[in-house]
Amino acid sequence: MHLGRQHLVRLARAVQRLVSHRGVRVVALIAAVGISLWNVDRVPHTAVLPALLGLLPFAIGKYILCPLRWHAISTSGRTRRWHLRAYAESEILGLISPWHAGADLWRIHRLETIGVRRSSGVAEVALDRFVGAVGLVVAVAVCGVTLPWAVLAIALGAAAVVLAVALVVRRRRPALTGRWPWPSPKVFALGVLLSIGYQATILGLLFGAIHAVGGPAPGLQLVAVFGASQIAGALPGVHGASPREGALVAGLASIGIAWREAFGAVALTALLYWIPALLIGGTFLFLRWRGWFTESRAT
Numbered sequence: 001m002h003l004g005r006q007h008l009v010r011l012a013r014a015v016q017r018l019v020s021h022r023g024v025r026v027v028a029l030i031a032a033v034g035i036s037l038w039n040v041d042r043v044p045h046t047a048v049l050p051a052l053l054g055l056l057p058f059a060i061g062k063y064i065l066c067p068l069r070w071h072a073i074s075t076s077g078r079t080r081r082w083h084l085r086a087y088a089e090s091e092i093l094g095l096i097s098p099w100h101a102g103a104d105l106w107r108i109h110r111l112e113t114i115g116v117r118r119s120s121g122v123a124e125v126a127l128d129r130f131v132g133a134v135g136l137v138v139a140v141a142v143c144g145v146t147l148p149w150a151v152l153a154i155a156l157g158a159a160a161v162v163l164a165v166a167l168v169v170r171r172r173r174p175a176l177t178g179r180w181p182w183p184s185p186k187v188f189a190l191g192v193l194l195s196i197g198y199q200a201t202i203l204g205l206l207f208g209a210i211h212a213v214g215g216p217a218p219g220l221q222l223v224a225v226f227g228a229s230q231i232a233g234a235l236p237g238v239h240g241a242s243p244r245e246g247a248l249v250a251g252l253a254s255i256g257i258a259w260r261e262a263f264g265a266v267a268l269t270a271l272l273y274w275i276p277a278l279l280i281g282g283t284f285l286f287l288r289w290r291g292w293f294t295e296s297r298a299t
Contacts, residue, residue, distance in 0.1 A: 046212050046213055046264070046268065047211070047212045047213075047214070048212070049212075050208045050209075050211035050212040051208050051209055051212040051268060051272060052208070053208050054204050054205040054206070054207055054208015054209060054211075054212075054272075055205060055208065055272050055275060055276070057200075057201040057204040057205070058201045058202060058204060058205035058272070058276075059276040059280075060201060061197060061198040061199075061200070061201025061202065062091070062198065062201070062276065063084065063087065063088055063091075063276060063280055064084070065194045065195075065197050065198045065201070066087060066132075066194070066198055067080070067083045067084045067086075067087035067088070068080065068083075068194055069128060069131060069132070069190075069191045069194040069195060069198075070083050070087060070107075070124075070128045071083040072183070072187050072190050072191055072194070073124070073127055073128060073131060073183045073187055073188075073191055074124055075120070075124065076111055076114065076116050076124070078114065085284045085288075085293070086106075086107055086110040087107070088277075088280045088281040088284050089106060089110070089281050089284050089285050089288070090102070090103035090104075090106035090107050090110075090281070091103055091276075091277045091280075091281045092277050092278070092281045092282060092285065093105070093106045094106075095273060095274065095277055104125050104129065107121075107125050108121040108122055108125055111124065111125075127183070128191075131183075131188065131191035131192060131195060132191075132195045132198075134192050134195065135191070135192045135193070135194070135195020135196050135198070135199065136195065136199060136230055136231075138192060138195075138196055139195070139196045139199040139200070139227065139230070140227040140228070140230060140231060199230065202226075202230075203222075203223065203226050205269055205272060206222070206226060206248075206265065206269055207222070209265040209266070209268040209269045209272065210222075210252075210257070210261070210265040212265070212268060213261050213264040213265050213268060214261065215252075215257050215258065215261035215262070215264075215265060216256070216257065218255055218256065221255040222252075222255065225248070225251035225252060225254070225255055226248070226251075228247065228251060229244055229247040229248035229251050230244065231247075232244045232246070232247035232248075245266050245270060248262075248266050249262045249263050249266050252265065252266070
């Protein structure tokens, strides 16, 4: 048992060194952007204006609404500006990692650098993810998409397990859970509303991408397909080649959009994600590297 634990520790350290290596991150970034460019290059016609009009609300949702949701449930005591910067920085790492896990790890790291305990940072980021997932389910329900009973049962079961574990730990280890974020119903509801708003901005980006490749965008049918495809995002995958993108292409084709245009719209959407990520997140990372931001540790 002891040897097995040491082996796991050594493996975790090796993975951490690999992920933290600058060359590995650069290669992963170039590969991810290259895949998106290659996919879009296969589309014969792309109009710039509709794509940019769809990108604007998405940038607001991703880099304003999502950080505000995180700030609402956070107990770090940091300002909204701090959360905006940290969230933007994390997006680049999220886009080059499966299941967007790199973004979560970066946010936990940023919390640790200001003096937040690792357990509290993990709980805070996990709670933000959970609130976002609740917002997604609500948004899908609003779209009128009926979830399969198996998917619904798994989601509710996982939520029940997480809640039960949290309550048990809170009762038996109050000193530990006292540092965990426990949002009030009002704060939780605000987080869900912000998540729904973010989902709406992704839909706006999809509308713009479909018009950009010259395809029709059937309103209510597109909303339903979008909602169903978002559920597939719960499965792990790399940005631009995940189950969510595959489900979205199939869904668009099922409502009358040509396969070529459906593939092009989804590929263009994946590529457009990179523009604000590199401009906003990349800028904040560069300024941090140059020492523009100085932050005191939490007391």
